[in-house]
Amino acid sequence: xxxxxxxxxxxxxxxxxxxxxxxxxxxxxxxxxxxxxxxxxxxxxxxxxxxxxxxxxxxxxxxxxxxxxxxxxxxxxxxxxxxxxxxxxxxxxxxxxxxxxxxxxxxxxxxxxxxxxxxxxxxxxxxxxxxxxxxxxxxxxxxxxxxxxxxxxxxxxxxxxxxxxxxxxxxxxxxxxxxxxxxxxxxxxxxxxxxxxx
Amino acid sequence: xxxxxxxxxxxxxxxxxxxxxxxxxxxxxxxxxxxxxxxxxxxxxxxxxxxxxxxxxxxxxxxxxxxxxxxxxxxxxxxxxxxxxxxxxxxxxxxxxxxxxxxxxxxxxxxxxxxxxxxxxxxxxxxxxxxxxxxxxxxxxxxxxxxxxxxxxxxxxxxxxxxxxxxxxxxxxxxxxxxxxxxxxxxxxxxxxxxxxx
DNA sequence: GTCTATAGCTTGATAGAC
DNA sequence: GTCTATCAAGCTATAGAC
Numbered sequence: 042x043x044x045x046x047x048x049x050x051x052x053x054x055x056x057x058x059x060x061x062x063x064x065x066x067x068x069x070x071x072x073x074x075x076x077x078x079x080x081x082x083x084x085x086x087x088x089x090x091x092x093x094x095x096x097x098x099x100x101x102x103x104x105x106x107x108x109x110x111x112x113x114x115x116x117x118x119x120x121x122x123x124x125x126x127x128x129x130x131x132x133x134x135x136x137x138x139x140x141x142x143x144x145x146x147x148x149x150x151x152x153x154x155x156x157x158x159x160x161x162x163x164x165x166x167x168x169x170x171x172x173x174x175x176x177x178x179x180x181x182x183x184x185x186x187x188x189x190x191x192x193x194x195x196x197x198x199x200x201x202x203x204x205x206x207x208x209x210x211x212x213x214x215x216x217x218x219x220x221x222x223x224x225x226x227x228x229x230x231x232x233x234x235x236x237x238x239x
Numbered sequence: 240x241x242x243x244x245x246x247x248x249x250x251x252x253x254x255x256x257x258x259x260x261x262x263x264x265x266x267x268x269x270x271x272x273x274x275x276x277x278x279x280x281x282x283x284x285x286x287x288x289x290x291x292x293x294x295x296x297x298x299x300x301x302x303x304x305x306x307x308x309x310x311x312x313x314x315x316x317x318x319x320x321x322x323x324x325x326x327x328x329x330x331x332x333x334x335x336x337x338x339x340x341x342x343x344x345x346x347x348x349x350x351x352x353x354x355x356x357x358x359x360x361x362x363x364x365x366x367x368x369x370x371x372x373x374x375x376x377x378x379x380x381x382x383x384x385x386x387x388x389x390x391x392x393x394x395x396x397x398x399x400x401x402x403x404x405x406x407x408x409x410x411x412x413x414x415x416x417x418x419x420x421x422x423x424x425x426x427x428x429x430x431x432x433x434x435x436x437x
Numbered sequence: 438g439t440c441t442a443t444a445g446c447t448t449g450a451t452a453g454a455c
Numbered sequence: 456g457t458c459t460a461t462c463a464a465g466c467t468a469t470a471g472a473c
Contacts, residue, residue: 072449092450150348152409156409158262193418210350210361281440
């Protein structure tokens, strides 16, 4: 997990993303960031003149790109979208269990923290969720759904996954993720069956 | 919104709950809490010897009880559970819009912040979500569902609502809540229809 | 029980040598 | 670009008068 690259800027970004995942925005101090990335404070302010906020914006975007890539790969490696979605929920539950319920969405905690207090970061998180939704909607359209139901199901998938992460972390149990996974995958099956029958 | 009771302890709790809603746990300082509740620091530590953590635990429980009461009242005032659930999603979207996307779940932000960093508060948030799930499952059982599907749908309802809050706040749009509301309510309709036909 | 003052530490940010 | 020293302001918590 530790970044060994001799590149302060890169290590600052990955360390920040990792700390946000478990501690959130206000729970992560610059001291902790510079310590775990082994970069001096001056280096942080050289690469990110906007300070913590600017570093946070870039870290969120990088973490989001990585997460989107992983989810897309999981879905695309399945024989069809519906089973890909089913597998992605199972994988989310498995990662939660293996990480003692720490590794969940790299954006959600910060998104809630900044939603009403930091407009710049709120826009960053909004754009990330919009990008994820579009990634999913694209795959559902490729499977035969019209644009409107594809977007609706994509939003429902994402909301269910995020709500599942929240309930599972609070309970230290994967029961909620298992329940929402079944629900969403069944819905996708039904929507695709209906589209095929036309 | 401001509490006018001449009771320091009570005002501390309600002020804390209100601040957590918009700023989260680490984003809320004791200074802000004592200022908005017009209670001195000494009074805080007299009533809550455990400091911020103990005050937070009680504030979360009080806010959760209030929220559960409102949701239960909304659902119970509808002619049946399915339409009650439909109305509750519409009400959540309406409150979001009216509050400029600030008034959402009073627990979620803190729950994510503490999930991997504060075991005592994590247990408090876990118990709250469990209580809400049971409140919903009870109503679904009363409507005719068996215990297992009732619990599954209750968990899905809650996860969808929480995920909807997250996406709506980040986007400053109710699109996600509208989408998940339709999906969950339709699913409840289907489950109840199947139970009735037996 | 109420309240003020303040300790002790950490925070985000800056200045300036190298 | 890198790094250290340091700042002012914030934090949580405590002491002790009333």
